[in-house]
Amino acid sequence: MQRFTGGAREVEVEAEDFPALLAELCRRFPDLGEDTVRKQSLGIDGMLIHTPMLETFGQDSQLVFVTRIAGG
């Protein structure tokens, strides 16, 4: 994802839920594209969410995008 964020690894975002997060990231980084974001799992305060479409966040939630990994 860093290829589309000008190299930024961490950003601060105001978003109550995943749709708001998606919209804000795509507004800030137009090259990112919704698909790139949706393809990632999302770590939310230590929980790894495979498909975070409806997740909500707390005031100081720490969010981490993690490439989806297949198990065996």
Added chain:
Amino acid sequence: MTSDMTVKTQFRHVGSRPVRPDGLDKVTGRARYGADMNLQGQLYGHIIRSPHAHARIKSIDFSEALKVPGVLATMSGADLPEPGEALIPGAEIEMKLKNVSPVIMARDKVLYHSHAVAAVAATSPRIAAEAAKLVKVEYEVLPAVLDMHAALAEDAPLLHDDNFTVGIDPPPEKPSNVSVQIEMAKGDLEAGFAAADVVIERTVNVPMCHQAYIEPHACVAKADEKGRIDIWCTTQGPFVVRLLVAEITGIPQKDIKVTASEIGGGFGGKTTVYIEPVAAVLAKKSGRPVKIVMSREEVFRASGPVSDSETRVKIGAKKDGTITAIDSDMIMNTGAYSASAMFAGVLFGTAPYTAENIRSKGREVLTNLPRVWAYRAPGAPQALTAVECVVSELAAAIGMDPIEFRLKNAVQEGDVPLYGMPFSAVGLKECLQAAKDHPNYQAALGENQGRGVACAFWINAGMQSSASIHVTPDGGISVMTGSPDIGGSRASMALMAAEVLGVPVETVHPAVVDTDSIGFCDGTGGSRTTLATGGAVIQAAEKLVEELRRRAAAAWSVSIDDVAWLDGKAVERCGVGIDELIEGTSPVKDGAKVLTLAEIALTAGATGGPLTAVASLHAHNSAPSFAVNVCDVEVDPETGKVDVLRFTCAQDAGKAIHPAYVEGQMQGGAVQGIGWALNEEYLFNADGVLDNAGFLDYRIPVASDLPMIDTVIVEVPNPLHPYGVRGVGEVSICPPMPAVVSAVNNAAGTLLYDLPMSPPKLLAAIDAG
């Protein structure tokens, strides 16, 4: 999102070792595996495979084959929808249909030897095989690339004209054989190496191998007059089969039912399909059931083996043992289509360590070899082997015990690995200490003997699962899930249901049912089943307890709040707190009413109908696992033969639901890793033909090759799971390879990092001094 989960620590059933429910059927031969299913009037499918590693298909002529009496259907890639650029919706990870469908049946080109080209269905296996010989396939042979370095050459023949490497900025204008590349980094690598007192750099090669499940792929497909397809097959995921057959053939998922047979091993290799879409198409075309069973040779040549890799690793450390920097660069072979686990290798190879300065790069390379597929903890063993071998060398270089060195650098709660998510409570340090405390670690080593240590990480998955529980009128419990039992999950499901319901585990009957009979379950893979499907079982059992209390309350004309569930019985509280009753700090009052589960079940018809509960979930509570192995070997300097003398596994299971099965996972992973380190490899000739497509020449370890694999289950509870469970099925294959490699190099005085360490290769390294 936060978790206020309370992790249970006192159990009645969980943690015990009841007899496995599938054991008797398996040892008596009653268990029905994939090839054991037969249907009246069935045909037998035979797949025609490419004799070339790279060729254009000019034409396929079935006319002579169709003249053979008994041949009732044929198919080729033309019978499957064009995949285009479509993604497979609902797949575990992003998968392009064009990387999946052509593996089932080639379209315009064959990309590896034994690539499926066409199929016939006939009334007997012999007729099908004879007819297959009459199918005329005309090829234009193309130059093939059979190893990664050849594929990376500027002028290498291209497998796919439309493959433009993903991950390069700006995007490349020319196609290549690199499908994707990635670079992850944190800290200041240069400063990290500048701060190091010792720097060691090695290149480690791990060979292509196979999951070597004993049961070959097998299926039967039946189509009815309405076009509905029933499939019986050996698989790790019947819902995955339903999805992939639908996407590949165009038959809607709603028209497909999949029933998983008993499974004779999968290890990741049965999380996809090879023959099921072919059987489905042939069944539709012929109007008869079609059975396909892959031969052992076909499994080796044409199912998905495991990526070979080449990893250059450079690590720096201070004299006090602090790792200051890790730089890793991996190339991973994906075979003919993008499917490797390179990302996991790049992300997880350094996960055990707190090093602040890390760079990890990876490239996935296309070659004219079979499309690779998953094997326990896909991608991690290759990466961790490289890192761990260098870590062991560093410890030796500064004169530090290899476990102490790792303890000094081991991650713990709050540390942030390269993939960015801070660890919750993890058990790496506990595993290292357990390994150090084990008597095997104190055993004296003799001449030509050596010891190796390695630790490892795997992320583990959660994902979607469903469970339903039904109560029979006499109080028996049926627990149904859609997760095939590849490692003891039925026993674990029974234990967790018994724990919640407070009934003897022997009264719980666990079963794996078909895709029409249960809600969606992702496949049994990713070390997710005990955690996620078990979570669904726990939730369903809790719902059932609620219903049982409601029925008792109705019978006694009291509020449900006045009814506690204790040891499989509804008990009138009579004012005593539920917690006090459950914990036993207050006894049940004299005269309190009691109804057993069987008594409630017997009258269920009159109190509201059958007792049943279902639960479906998307588990977000997985947590990673760590493991540590210690291996002692003896090397015969005359022959290069290696004997494993002692092998110790310590692994964090969070909470072992059925400890014997957890130990089995640890031992199985260890044995597979030992085999990969010492013997197992794909050997291709110059034409890309696999030379060792059978267990005579592809050497997996057998019991007589091995000592007892000693196990220590470490239990650092997963704080996100009600019982503290972590996945246990995959991390166990990550540390054995580096533990064995370091042990052999220490015994032989070599620096051999080209696996497998087979006798001729090791002897050459010894002779080279």
